[in-house]
Amino acid sequence: xxxxxxxxxxxxxxxxxxxxxxxxxxxxxxxxxxxxxxxxxxxxxxxxxxxxxxxxxxxxxxxxxxxxxxxxxxxxxxxxxxxxxxxxxxxxxxxxxxxxxxxxxxxxxxxxxxxxxxxxxxxxxxxxxxxxxxxxxxxxxxxxxxxxxxxxxxxxxxxxxxxxxxxxxxxxxxxxxxxxxxxxxxxxxxxxxxxxxxxxxxxxxxxxxxxxxxxxxxxxxxxxxxxxxxxxxxxxxxxxxxxxxxxxxxxxxxxxxxxxxxxxxxxxxxxxxxxxxxxxxxxxxxxxxxxxxxxxxxxxxxxxxxxxxxxxxxxxxxxxxxxxxxxxxxxxxxxxxxxxxxxxxxxxxxxxxxxxxxxxxxxxxxxxxxxxxxxxxxxxxxxxxxxxxxxxxxxxxxxxxxxxxxxxxxxxxxxxxxxxxxxxxxxxxxxxxxxxxxxxxxxxxxxxxxxxxxxxxxxxxxxxxxxxxxxxxxxxxxxxxxxxxxxxxxxxxxx
Amino acid sequence: xxxxxxxxxxxxxxxxxxxxxxxxxxxxxxxxxxxxxxxxxxxxxxxxxxxxxxxxxxxxxxxxxxxxxxxxxxxxxxxxxxxxxxxxxxxxxxxxxxxxxxxxxxxxxxxxxxxxxxxxxxxxxxxxxxxxxxxxxxxxxxxxxxxxxxxxxxxxxxxxxxxxxxxxxxxxxxxxxxxxxxxxxxxxxxxxxxxxxxxxxxxxxxxxxxxxxxxxxxxxxxxxxxxxxxxxxxxxxxxxxxxxxxxxxxxxxxxxxxxxxxxxxxxxxxxxxxxxxxxxxxxxxxxxxxxxxxxxxxxxxxxxxxxxxxxxxxxxxxxxxxxxxxxxxxxxx
Numbered sequence: 024x025x026x027x028x029x030x031x032x033x034x035x036x037x038x039x040x041x042x043x044x045x046x047x048x049x050x051x052x053x054x055x056x057x058x059x060x061x062x063x064x065x066x067x068x069x070x071x072x073x074x075x076x077x078x079x080x081x082x083x084x085x086x087x088x089x090x091x092x093x094x095x096x097x098x099x100x101x102x103x104x105x106x107x108x109x110x111x112x113x114x115x116x117x118x119x120x121x122x123x124x125x126x127x128x129x130x131x132x133x134x135x136x137x138x139x140x141x142x143x144x145x146x147x148x149x150x151x152x153x154x155x156x157x158x159x160x161x162x163x164x165x166x167x168x169x170x171x172x173x174x175x176x177x178x179x180x181x182x183x184x185x186x187x188x189x190x191x192x193x194x195x196x197x198x199x200x201x202x203x204x205x206x207x208x209x210x211x212x213x214x215x216x217x218x219x220x221x222x223x224x225x226x227x228x229x230x231x232x233x234x235x236x237x238x239x240x241x242x243x244x245x246x247x248x249x250x251x252x253x254x255x256x257x258x259x260x261x262x263x264x265x266x267x268x269x270x271x272x273x274x275x276x277x278x279x280x281x282x283x284x285x286x287x288x289x290x291x292x293x294x295x296x297x298x299x300x301x302x303x304x305x306x307x308x309x310x311x312x313x314x315x316x317x318x319x320x321x322x323x324x325x326x327x328x329x330x331x332x333x334x335x336x337x338x339x340x341x342x343x344x345x346x347x348x349x350x351x352x353x354x355x356x357x358x359x360x361x362x363x364x365x366x367x368x369x370x371x372x373x374x375x376x377x378x379x380x381x382x383x384x385x386x387x388x389x390x391x392x393x394x395x396x397x398x399x400x401x402x403x404x405x406x407x408x409x410x411x412x413x414x415x416x417x418x419x420x421x422x423x424x425x426x427x428x429x430x431x432x433x434x435x436x437x438x439x440x441x442x443x444x445x446x447x448x449x450x451x452x453x454x455x456x457x458x459x460x461x462x463x464x465x466x467x468x469x470x471x472x473x474x475x476x477x478x479x480x481x482x483x484x485x486x487x488x489x490x491x492x493x494x495x496x497x498x499x500x501x502x503x504x505x506x507x508x509x510x511x512x513x514x515x516x517x518x
Numbered sequence: 519x520x521x522x523x524x525x526x527x528x529x530x531x532x533x534x535x536x537x538x539x540x541x542x543x544x545x546x547x548x549x550x551x552x553x554x555x556x557x558x559x560x561x562x563x564x565x566x567x568x569x570x571x572x573x574x575x576x577x578x579x580x581x582x583x584x585x586x587x588x589x590x591x592x593x594x595x596x597x598x599x600x601x602x603x604x605x606x607x608x609x610x611x612x613x614x615x616x617x618x619x620x621x622x623x624x625x626x627x628x629x630x631x632x633x634x635x636x637x638x639x640x641x642x643x644x645x646x647x648x649x650x651x652x653x654x655x656x657x658x659x660x661x662x663x664x665x666x667x668x669x670x671x672x673x674x675x676x677x678x679x680x681x682x683x684x685x686x687x688x689x690x691x692x693x694x695x696x697x698x699x700x701x702x703x704x705x706x707x708x709x710x711x712x713x714x715x716x717x718x719x720x721x722x723x724x725x726x727x728x729x730x731x732x733x734x735x736x737x738x739x740x741x742x743x744x745x746x747x748x749x750x751x752x753x754x755x756x757x758x759x760x761x762x763x764x765x766x767x768x769x770x771x772x773x774x775x776x777x778x779x780x781x782x783x784x785x786x787x788x789x790x791x792x793x794x795x796x797x798x799x800x801x802x803x804x805x806x807x808x809x810x811x812x813x814x815x816x817x818x819x820x821x822x823x824x825x826x827x828x829x830x831x832x833x834x835x836x837x838x839x840x841x842x843x844x845x846x847x848x849x850x851x
Binding site: 323361363365366375376385387429 | 722723724725726727728729731732735736738739740741742743744745746802803
């Protein structure tokens with residue numbers, strides 16, 4: 024299916040989010056759509072699929088102008104959008120999800136479960152994935168849920184599949200399976216629009232790339248004719264310089280020492296140290312236990328054995344309050360469900376982590392609060408209308424800055440960052456890296472868990488690799504490369 | 519062009535004001551309407567009477583607001599109302615000094631509320647289930663303690679004169695402002711206003727208030743920034759229990775007897791008042807001011823419809839319609 028979008032304009036209230044944007048898609052290609060957060064990628068695709076209406080512009084499908092008024096209409100025409108936040112009914116089975124709203128019946132509204140299971144199994148087989156069709160969705164991994172979503176799209180005979188950040192929550196092996204599925208779909212003539220922030224993936228998978236910036240069409244290129252630096256330049260409209268800013272910090276005394284930390288199931292015998300001014304990168308495959316180790320250090324997950332020393336003194340940490348009192352800060356990987364009070368304002372989010380600083384004897388102080396929040400917004404370049412701005416309406420990068428700000432004002436000695444740049448665009452990423460460098464320069468011991476190898480390699484002084492709940496190696500980043508880290512992460516040994 | 523923007527701005531502002539104080543606007547409309555059609559309603563003495571009637575639901579609704587803000591619900595308020603009243607009455611009958619009886623009953627009410635809090639936090643029960651359990655259990659205990667029979671003639675059973683005066687004042691007393699004008703103010707209504715002010719202060723100005731909102735908004739996140747969410751939840755159920763028992767004690771003082779069936783169904787009026795006030799049932803959002811308006815709306819309806827001679831069956835339907843309209847208009851802002 025050929026799609027051509029020309030001169031698309033769209034405003035929300037007074038805010039013009041698309042200015043003369045365009046896009047074209049050929050039969051059976053994988054087409055990357057890139058741009059910073061807020062560049063208009065999702066909006067453009069939502070206009071194509073009838074979620075939003077356009078203010079002006081034309082959309083041609085196979086040469087004929089179309090106006091889809093709803094996603095259902097677009098779906099009938101064969102264009103399916105798989106959203107980043109999966110549209111899944113978690114309490115129902117795979118088969119029930121696949122056939123929701125289009126059940127096969129025996130008449131009188133009676134479901135023909137046998138027929139539906141059979142057809143669901145056929146589709147699974149065709150895609151080459153093995154998910155039991157009677158499994159309940161919430162028991163599946165995110166990767167498997169994603170596969171079910173793709174199956175759902177194939178059931179309606181999709182000719183165009185739009186995927187928004189499909190790998191954001193997938194493990195390495197799940198990503199590989201997804202890529203195989205995507206490639207086999209291309210061979211069957213399905214066109215795919217692939218929205219992602221992960222440059223490496225796009226260069227591995229896609230045929231062409233279109234770049235948007237501030238709602239404007241910047242250009243379309245064949246992947247083979249372009250470099251990553253070119254893409255970055257087109258996305259931000261200027262040279263970004265070094266992707267990982269250098270830091271020149273004297274590494275000080277040992278701040279945190281973890282010895283033999285063991286959880287009943289998830290990890291065992293974890294030992295490591297972090298020094299003042301040091302950034303310890305933590306790498307490993309998803310599900311290796313990295314996040315759980317950090318949750319345990321922060322007192323949010325009980326352990327069966329192990330000791331934690333801070334500044335050489337053993338501390339007992341059984342809950343987050345004790346961890347905070349001991350000088351630990353923790354930025355969780357899931358800022359939407361754990362990191363932020365999403366429906367609350369920037370001010371309220373910063374205040375709740377700094378109640379001691381913004382109150383006197385348990386009574387809140389407006390002046391202390393206003394001063395702290397104003398300072399935070401300026402120092403961290405949080406783009407918002409003001410302290411009252413609800414976090415829900417901030418971009419991913421700015422949300423993450425709020426989380427960073429609220430923790431940094433607690434003045435932790437040790438800051439644990441779990442996937443600090445997930446779902447954050449390149450510009451904001453760089454700002455977050457600078458914040459990490461500043462912290463290290465101030466003598467904070469930083470632990471950074473990340474699934475992005477280049478980031479771990481670029482930012483860390485040392486890298487700890489975790490495989491199936493065990494530390495398989497701690498290497499100096501000067502001696503490290505992607506291959507070494509991956510070897511350790513998959514349970515191999517370094518020669 | 520410029521005019522256009524200021525016009526939209528000002529309409530937006532009006533919209534915001536209606537959204538913020540919608541319940542108060544509804545209250546004012548109601549009061550004006552009833553005053554216009556009925557002379558008895560607009561008597562000053564009726565308004566103090568109305569406040570006196572609002573005390574029970576008002577006190578309970580303040581506690582309910584705290585619980586709902588923390589993403590909970592408390593169905594046990596009516597049972598705590600009865601059980602702590604029975605405890606107080608029993609103690610009076612065996613000759614314990616009245617002041618002590620009241621204090622013990624208040625502590626008991628607080629602890630009874632705390633039990634729900636512990637079930638929710640340590641027992642990991644859903645608030646609805648946890649307080650359904652305590653509601654049923656406490657009502658049963660109230661029945662057991664009394665054999666299902668009322669305990670009457672309480673004031674007369676208090677031996678000391680001071681104790682008797684204190685007990686009677688709690689529910690029936692008036693604060694006389696000036697003896698010659700004869701204007702007086704009921705003590706229960708005065709307690710209610712004190713509680714409103716106190717909880718306005720706690721919810722808005724204290725760090726504990728912030729912790730309640732944060733817990734209700736996103737408990738996981740609140741816990742990770744060092745809020746002791748279990749403690750917050752237990753305390754809000756204690757608050758709810760305390761205020762329910764306070765309301766119960768005012769009730770038995772006023773009617774001079776304690777029945778095990780007291781306060782049956784009171785949880786529904788309290789939840790209705792909180793909902794009328796615009797507090798989100800999923801926690802984290804809402805104001806005590808809204809609850810004040812909600813309580814008054816329900817009190818005005820009860821009082822006004824009674825004066826108009828509307829039979830109680832119709833009263834319930836009218837109340838339901840008012841709540842529906844108020845809540846619908848609130849969600850549209």
